[in-house]
Every structure is written in structure tokens, then in C-alpha cells.
Amino acid sequence: MERSEGNIKKKNPVLECRNVGRSFDSYDGKGKNEVLRGMNFEVYENEFLVLFGAGQCGKTTLLNILAGLDMPTEGEVYANGEKVSGPAPERGFVYQKTSLFPWMTVEDNVGFGPKVRHLPEKECKERIRKYLDLVGLTGFEKSYPSQLSGGMRQRVGIARAYANEPDIMFMDEPFGHLDAQTRYMMEEELQRIWQQEKRTVIFVTNNIEEALFLADRIILLTNCPTHIKQEYSITMQRPRDYVDPEFLRLRQLITDNMDLTL
Template sequence: MESAAGTVNEVLRCGHVSREFDSYDGSGKNHVLKDVDFSVRENEFLVLFGPGQCGKTTLLNILAGLDTPTSGEVIDHGKKVGKPAPERGVVYQKTALFPWLTVMGNVEFGPRVRGLSKDERKKTADHYIDLVGLKGFEKSYPSQLSGGMRQRVGIARAYSNNPDLMLMDEPFGHLDAQTRYMMEEELQRIWQKEKRTVIFVTNNIEEALFLADRIILMTNCPSTIKKEYIIDMPHPRSYVDPEFLRLRQEITENMDKSL
């Protein structure tokens, strides 16, 4: 994406990030990420795609400020990332909603911590609950909701903090196929309406192609960037579009096999 001046509007930079951990038996190091280097543009929907257990979640945690790279750095809007911040919203596969709070209580939680007034909290929560299609369920508890509905609450909760960047780690991975397709469509609708920069992790090629402006293909561990793909297809996308099928085959053939 380019601004009127013709320069890329970069909002986040992952600069030559590597991450290693001590091995479980203490015999050496486990190298997870190796020299991962890319930038993210404003309002871009970027997908990190690769085989299972290749370090995508570790990378997302570093981008969120929940983990620290062994070398390299992450720069978010000109500032080095060293800890979590409300400017970076995170949605995980397991939503980790507060079971003792209602839908309204969960979505209001972030604005309450940020010190918004009662009226401001309710206005913000009402907006995002309506946005994710849960109007009428404000008083429901997580145990009373389906998996897809709980994930909607998680997305609304993340958006209610008004983050500049949304980080999503396989948020639909535990859902059944039909619900997953529905949630992909809903996420695309929400992204089109409430523009945010999104970094989305998945190991599902159809999901990646359905959502992404750009796909970064990761290798097996020690994981690095194998190739980038610009996905120049209009939304909404069809799973049987010839270009969709062509890219699906090309990326699948280029992907490392899971270890």
C-alpha cells in the first residue's frame, strides 16, 4: 500500500528476529526462529502461513511483546516493542474469556482498565458487540455460547481496546468446518468495516487465501521466510475461483512438510 506521496506506510517492522530456547534436556539450544525480517503496512491483512509447529505462535508472541527475541527487534510505529500494550490487540485460538463475566462484562473489561467512564464503556462495548453480530446476547455468559460465538466475543473484546494492530493466532482452528467458514466471512466483513492492521496466523491454506492481502510463507524450524505472495483478488473470494485454486496449489507445493 502506498500513501499519496508514493511511499509505503509501514506501521510495524520485524527486524531480523531470531529466537532460541534451551533444550528440555539441557544439552543445547532449540532454534525456533532464524533472521525473520518483514514489514507490515497500515490496514494490511497479513497472513503468516506455514506448517504446524514452525514457530508462528512464537513469532506472534514476540510481535505482541509477550516474548523477547534472542536477537533482532520489533518496531511498532517507531517504538521498540518490549512488553504488551493496548495498541496491539491479541486473539488466540482459546479465547480465555472471563467465565464469571457476561458478554458485556468481557467486552467492557479493557475500556474499564483504561479508565473510561461507565457511559463510554457501554457505548464502546455496544458498538463492538453489535459489530460481531451478538446484539441480544449481552447478558449471556461464555458457558451459554457456542464456540463461534465465544470467538466473536474475543474479537469484540480485542477491538474494544481500539488497537492499531490486531494479532490473531489461529482463532478459528478449533471450530468445525462450517463454523470456521462462517467466521472467516465475518472477520472479513468486520475488517472491511473497522479497518485495522491485522497479522493472522494459520496453517490452513484456504483460510490464508480467503483472508490475506499478503501471505508470508514460513519454513520449518529454525523458521525463516521462504517466500511472500501478494494476493491480488477482490473480496468476497470464492474457493473455486481459478486464481484461488492456482495459488492454493502453488503455495502448497512450495510449503515444507510438517516435521
């Protein structure tokens, strides 16, 4: 499926990041550790945006701020024109550790969002069925997370975020804990799921292959204090091939631009 630049509606951004900075008190309490500085970018409807950078560079901090789980010390984030002031079900989050509720079955995990928001029983059931089907886990409704493999748990995590039908999905290195084979498979699965149920996705990773395989646009981040170094529009046809010459060229280009010092 061809997705060119023109498919993305550039006019109305779903999420705007305005001059966002974040500092933490240093350990002795006297100074400040600046983690993020002057982040400015927009995310457009149904865009797959990848925030890419080396480990420990504050990507998770940035994602938490965008999602409303953490507050910036400078600047603002706007979602659909409104200032983000806390977590909200319009924004879904997929965690690296999956963070499934271990005492709940798969269906209770997926149905958690609709249920706490008091959607009608029938609607909850329908969403559980629909999104478990979307991630390919029909038949595992009554299982507990501890009975599933790593890849299956992350499928539940994705279904749980989808079940709230959010405008924006945040994914914090969701495949970081998986082994290489499962990771490739999950990347393909995520691409299939995203093409089937289009959402705006902001995806954090430190893996260049993963970034190139999934992204419409890659934002390259530098190390502390993190700021934007470069943006790349990826217009390759999907599904992408890891050994395609264009893929390898972009891989080389972006890796060369990476800031590997801490």
C-alpha cells in the first residue's frame, strides 16, 4: 500500500509539542538536571511518528509528558487544541513492561478502560471481542498474563490501549523486552494492526530497523539534554524490506547522524 506525504493531513495537528523542557532536581537537591530542552514538533492525524534516539536519552520522559503522565517544567503540549494537563482515555499507552494487571484475565485487562468509563455492558463486550480479534488473541480471553508468552502479553497491551478507541497511541519501546525473532514478528503484526485500524501513533525506540520499518516520519533525538537533531520523512512502500537498498541507505544516513556519547 502506497502512503505518500499527501495522505497525511498537514493542516490540523492532533498533537502539538511547544517548546517543551523538563528538568529534575539533582540528587543533592541543589542543582537541576536538564533532561529535555526546547522540543517543538507536531503530530498529524493517522501518522506513525517514531521518536528515535540512543538509550537513556529521555525518550520515555518525553513520551510521559506528551501522554500527560508527567508535566513539563517548560512549554506546553496541546492535544486537539487543548492543553494536556493529565492522563486521559483519549490517549492510549502501550508500555515496554506491558504493565498488564496480573490479577485480571486477558478479557478483563482489555475491557478495563471501557468498564471504568462505564460504557454499556454490551459495548464493553463488543470491544473486547473486536480488539482481541484484531491482535489475534481470540480464544485466550480467560487466560492470565502470567500464562502468556512475552509477545502475546504485548498483544494484550496493544488491545487494551485500542479498546478505549483513543485518538493517539503512545508506545514506549513496546518490543524492547522481546527476543529478536518475536520482535520482527511483532513489528509486522503492529504494522498490520495499524493499517487495519488507523490511529495516530507516537512510537519510541532505540532500534533503527524498527524505526525504519514502521515510521511515516522519524524524529532523531540527541543526548542529554535531549533536543531534536533531525527529522526524516520515510516514504518507502509498505511492507518494507530490511535489506532493500533504500532501507539500508536511510539506515546508514540516520545512524551516522546519531549522537552516541552520553
